[in-house]
Amino acid sequence: MDDPADSAKKTLLRKLNGQMLGKLLVIAVLMLGFGYGLVPVYKQICEITGVNFLTPKDSTVEAPTNSQVDKTRTITVEFDGNAHGPWRFRPMVSSMQVHPGEMAQVTYEVVNTQSRKMDAQAIPSYAPQQAAAFFKKVECFCFAQQTLGPNEAKQMPVVFYIDPALPKDVKLITLSYTFFEIAGQADKPV
Template identity: 60%
Template sequence: MSSQPQNPQVDRSFNRSMLVKLFVVAALMFGFGFALVPMYKAICQITGINNLVQRDVGAREAKNTQVDASRTVSIEFDANARGPLQFKPEQNALDIHPGEVMTVMYQVTNEQNRTVKAQAIPSYAPKQATEYFKKIECFCFTQQTLGPNETKRMPVVFVVDPKLPKDVKTITLSYTFFELDAPKSVAKGS
C-alpha cells in the first residue's frame, strides 16, 4: 500500500471552490423559496384554480336569471373560527328558489384588546354545488380588520343558478374565519 502525499495547497483550493458552490446553491434555493409565492399566485390566476375568495364570474349577470319557483333548495350556513374570533351566521338555514338573489348576514367579534386582521375562506357541500352557488358580494373577497373587541355584521349576497342539478336539494355554505399574522405568542398557544 502506497500512500500518495497530499498537497495542502490543492486541498485548500478544492475546499474553497466547493464552499463557493455550496453558498451559490443555498442562495439560489433561498431565492426560489421566495419566488414560489408569486409563481403560485400567477399559475392560479392563469388556470383559474384556488379562486374560492374571488368574485364568482358571471355572478352580476345572475341577478337577471329567471327564478325557478317550481323547486326549493335548502341552504345551510355554517361558521368556524380560528384564533381570537367569535364567528356565526345570523340564521342557520334558508329555503330559496333557484335564481332568487338572497342576502344573509354573518357576525364576527374580535375578543382581543388588540386589532386583528382576518380572512374567511368558503367551502361548499356537496362539492358539485360549488359551480352553481354564485356569490355576488361577500366579506370573504377581502381581508377584514377588526378593532379591539369590535363586532361586525357582514353580508353575503348570492344566487343559486337554476341549472343546479335537480337531485341537489340542500347546499351547505361553510366559512372558516382565521386570523392573519397572529403574534408569535398567540400562534404558539394555538
C-alpha cells in the same frame, strides 16, 4: 367698367346661392323636426311591443320579476361558521329556503374578543362539492381581508343566488366559512 355679362352672372349666382341656402335650411328644419318626432313614435312602438319599455303609464305598476327564477324548485341552504382564533364567528340564521335564480342575503357576525387589532380572512367551502360551481356570490366579505379593532363586532353580508342549472337531485347546500387571522398582519401589543 363692369361688363354687363359679369354683372348678370354675379346676380344669377347670388340668386342660385340664395335658393340653395333656402333649400338647405328647409332640409335642416325638416331633419330636426323628424328627429324630435321620432321620440314619441319610438316610445309608442316600445310600449306596444314590450321591448325596451321606458316609462310605465301608472306609478302603481309593479317592478318586473326575474324570469330566471325557478319557482318550481326550492333549495335549502344551511350556513355554518368556524373560527380559528380568538373571536366569535357565526351566521345570523342557520338556514333558509331559496328558489334557483332568486337573490338572497345572509349576514354573518364576527366579534374580536382580543384587546388588539386583528386582520382576518374567511374562506368558503360548500357541500356537496358539486354545488360550488352553482353557488354564485354577488357580494361577500370573503373577497377582502377584514380588519377588526379591539373588541369590535361586525356584521357582514353575503348576497348570492343559486344557478338554475343546479342538478335537480341537489336539494340541500351547506355554505361554510372558516374565519382565521392572517399571519404577520396583526398589530403587535404596545
